[in-house]
Amino acid sequence: MAVPIEPEAAGGRDVVGAVLKACALLEKFGADRPVWTLNELTSASGMNKTTVYRLMATLIHAGWVDRTAEGAYRIAMPVFEIGSAALSKLDIRSAARPFMAELADAFGNTAYLMVPAEQGAVCIDLLEGRNSLVVAGINIGSVMPYHAAAGPVVMLAHSKMLRDRWITADLPAITDRTITDVARLVEHLDGIEKAGYSLSNSDYLPGVAAVGAPILGKDGSVVASISVGGRAEEFEGDALAEMIEKVCDAGSRITRIMQALPRG
Template sequence: MSQADSDADFVHSLARGLAVIRAFGADTPQLSMSDVAKRTGLSRAVVRRFLHTLVELGYVGVDGRLYSLRPRILELGYAFLSSMPIWDVIQPALRDVSSRLRATCAAGMLDGIEVVHVARAGRTETVAVSFGVGARLPAFHTAMGRVLLSALPPDERAARLSQADLPAYTPFTLTDPARLMAELETVAAQGWALVDRELEPGLIALGVPLRNRSGQVVAALVTSARATRLDADTMRTEHLPALIETCERLTPALHLQG
């Protein structure tokens, strides 16, 4: 029996409905009822009722046998962003950094073993991975993720590492758990993370923590670019000071958010 099964306050129908929504993604924008049932582990009868409800509410559209998310689904994410006014402060800062460095700049938060991009500005690089708002990426293999993971207590880092898959995305990807834990220690000590071609062959990124006025890490700011355009030394000498300065400028406005 799972903890949810023994929790009288846990709403299973809500959990199943959210699972149906999460079945859709960049690689599966359209799904049949059977597809959703397979991806969620729910019966076709249950999936049919949830899809019908989501269609009636305007969150899902249907074309023949295929279902897809509708723009109204963005209301759910916007409710989160609009409830956190720090993003109103961060977005102009991202645009400023992106303009000065001529690179993509993003902010994100940690969610389990993934990072979620919640704000973004700048040029669109030709890369395979998505960095748009709402994009979810593996925390252990991104600069943003390593910054946020390094802010956790060591035992919490180890617990999350034990839950993570560690595929070799490129020949440069760190996949050894001991090396990853050592890398997080380094990031915690130096206060920034540089990930060079680990997630995608041509991508380099640098991240720093964004702290609120109480010193808590509430997010991470990153810049990223094609490795053919910028190298690690340039990221450290030009991008790192700009990101640190931006975070220091933002901190007074963050009060006790986090």
Template sequence: MPTPGESGSSSNREVVGAVLKACSLLEHFGVDRPTWTLNELTTVSGMNKTTVHRLMATLIHAGWVDRTDEGAYRIGLRVFEIGSSALEELDIRSAAKGYMSDLAEGFGDTAYLMVPAEQGAVCIDRVEGHNTLVVAGINVGTVIPYHAAAGPTVMLAYSEKLRDRWIRDDLPAFTDRTLVDAAQLREHLDVVRREGYSLSNSDYLDGVAAVAAPIIDRSGALIASISIGGRVEAFEGDDLSAKIDRVRDAAARISTVMQAIPE
């Protein structure tokens, strides 16, 4: 998977391949796997052992990586210092932008970032893909009721507070596919919560489908949703499966970034 904001052009003369390789090695380190041996990094990266050894030696010299007493590699303090500095100025829009661009570029659909508000889900950012469909009804500033469209629905599924305030028996229908029955809506939200994503199909705008996943803070509370939307026929079969995986992955990565921001 490309890193957020990566242009995708390998012919750019300003790009230094060795630096990209070093960065890709660093991306394997995380909370779930804080240390790696040389052999393990060689296997997971697909690079040869000599290249991995030289890159890691360079990262150690730069202060980005340390060695454990057993000889394994771990992230150095310098990375945390730089990361903390960046996080102090980070907000949800800037944290999500690169992932939204990747989704829009990768699938050609329009990517959306929405946050919860009193009257519904507010679209605070969007990135258009190359597909010809322009979803005219959803722009920055648009407020969508929580019981329709993928982005709002996934937020409703992940917030008991929103559920208690929003679900009722007189919900308006936007199309003949809008879910307005309170009992059926609750059952649908339970499925969304269990599966970790929401899928909509012409329930807010005819002919438009979308996939959304929640962005969660360190306490488990909902922050926002990220989604992609486009023509219904582009959200079927293997294409749909790929979009679900990528949107869920983007949401998880953004959640991790937001959870790291100092309180």
């Protein structure tokens, strides 16, 4: 009796469902789990066993997957060769751009990429969403103080070196909501470091709120931050919770990319 095959994934006419499913299976492999059996992949993917078997057989034929002596699956060398070639040409801006686009599209607000510098957080890229608000004063090349706005603050929270250099008793108040008291700021930063993200509301620009997450390098040091900013009234309730989730996910995924980059 023929075993039924799952229908193709939903999408436009140009989307090949079988390829998407094969990609989903490849994504299961990682440093923490380099080898999978057929039964394990079937359970983890939610696909039926016949579909998984046929997709993995195709990937083996293509040279992307190998079988172990025990009959399990592992990623083959061409995947690493292609990945290494791509990573060698990648920088933080090109790595972050797709995630910035996702955030700008999802929420309609502006996505920012900032990197640490001695004089402050430098905005090296931004992508505006569909909303009409343009945040005045934050452009590519803008240098911002570390103790205000979500992107700079989340870098300050995750970097002992930046804290030692930046936190002093004479921090300027950019708005009446900027935290300048050292003890209060340190407590605020400790909470951000523990949570893994920062929230800001009118501490840099009145009426503007933002969510930021850190991007870390191989040694755990801060190399950048990704954030989304817009009207403060849009950063509330379920919408805020979703922004936090997606910004944190973007930061984590870019971190994994940056940590995979070859040293050079």
